[in-house]
Amino acid sequence: MRPFEDKDQTMEAAGAATSISASGLASGLGGDKKSLRLPLVSVIVINFNYGRFLGATVDSIFEQTYPNIECVIVDNASTDESGEVLRQIEQCRPNVKIVRRTTNDGQTPAALDGFAASNGHYVIFVDADDLLLPHCVETHVFVHLSLRVHVGFTSGDMIQVVDDQVVLGTEHAFNRTILERPFVKRDAARPYRHVLGPPWPDESFDRSILDTIRFVPMGANQWVWAPTSANCFRRDALALFADSPSLRGLRTGTDIYFCLGINAVSGSVLIDQAVAVYRLHGGNVYSRRPQLNHVLCYEPGGAGDSNALAKAYLIDHLIERADRFVGLGWTKFDYARLLWRLDCPNPDRAGPPWARRSRLASGLVNYFKIFARVLGPLHAKALMLASRVPWAEIRRLR
Known part of the structure; x- marks a missing residue:
């Protein structure tokens, strides 16, 4: 086995x-x-x-x-x-x-x-x-x-x-x-x-x-x-x-x-x-x-x-395992493009409009500490802005 x-x-x-x-x-x-x-x-x-x-x-x-x-x-x-x-x-x-x-x-x-x-x-x-x-x-x-x-x-x-x-x-x-x-x-x-x-x-x-x-x-x-x-x-x-x-x-x-x-x-x-x-x-x-x-x-x-x-879980996995995919040879830019290509509406309809619109935006907020550790806080927040996460939401993340 x-x-x-x-x-x-x-x-x-x-x-x-x-x-x-x-x-x-x-x-x-x-x-x-x-x-x-x-x-x-x-x-x-x-x-x-x-x-x-x-x-x-x-x-x-x-x-x-x-x-x-x-x-x-x-x-x-x-x-x-x-x-x-x-x-x-x-x-x-x-x-x-x-x-x-x-x-x-x-x-x-x-x-x-x-x-x-x-x-x-x-x-x-x-x-x-x-x-x-x-x-x-x-x-x-x-x-x-x-x-x-x-x-x-x-x-x-x-x-x-x-x-x-x-x-x-x-x-x-x-x-x-x-x-x-x-x-x-x-x-x-x-x-x-x-x-x-x-x-x-x-x-x-x-x-x-x-x-x-x-x-x-x-x-x-x-x-x-x-x-x-x-x-x-x-x-x-x-x-x-x-x-x-x-x-x-x-x-x-x-x-x-x-x-x-x-x-x-x-x-x-x-x-x-x-x-x-x-x-x-x-x-x-x-x-x-x-x-x-x-x-x-x-x-x-x-x-x-x-x-x-299934699409939402795929986005979550790519964010949670950012260290795996960037570590395999993907540049930070190419990795960000990968996430953008696969983004989809969020099947979880309980959150605010921006989170319901994009599973990527929601995931970047939920897994910010994991994601920022690999890309760095500045790159991570830039990607969040590009994904239309509200600035007020981004500012509170540490």
Whole structure:
């Protein structure tokens, strides 16, 4: 079991392998030509009362074409047939890790428990009613290892399914970004081929996906990716954001918290290929029916919609951990720009108008001592002025 610490192993070793002779590197590793493996990918399934889908979801994980996967299932105190399905999975697949929670505190705490129980350098969170297409993990890893820009996560497209019938082959927000962004420059990726072990990927793998990937602007402050199950995160990127105490109170919105935060710090890439299946059954929070152009398919601000709270918690974390992000190489100016890009209205409506208008303004006041210690009082107060915190409020801070 690993907590949310940063990993000290570098992930550039695999990419560099293509420029070093296999025999030379093997001799430096004690002569064992197969001592370098492809990265372990942790696929973490979050389940609550989806026992009717869970078996098929787990089967889709074990049908992956990628050779190095661990599966972690987190059950959120289900009350349906999930318990029996989990017992069957344990009997048939003893290498699956199962985390049984005694209470259902929502999607985010379950995801954090699964993350703590996992070991992979790459992590995919899967909703228990979704399916992974057979090439999903292999596609994500191939893109990560081929990129010259080491982004925090990749996002593939999703097929939308109703009653086991495909009704849409793409996802709306993902499509919008693909149409707006130009094709990636040819020199931004170099096709990876693993030589220190069994050759990978094999000749049947479609390497042309590198010609159609898109980099998402780091300034993006709205959702532009596919939903949860289509995203593959670097573990060390997740670790930058997963230790916020507030996350234990965030029931949904896990993906928007991690995707917005990680993209703002280290960028992300869209893979223009479907890698997963989004099953629509009427109980989905954000897609109760197939997407239709200019027609919302969910109830904004309705039950289960925690997107506003997720954005607010992200701002809080960036302010509370100013020492982390400035210490990682961000200049004070760039760090301030990062906060401005991600600012959002404050879902806490109890404060004065200026605090309700901006979570950043509210957070800078609430965490002034922490923030000022890193940026210095003058820089901190200048940022507060730029965020339209009243001067009378700023003057009283020490």
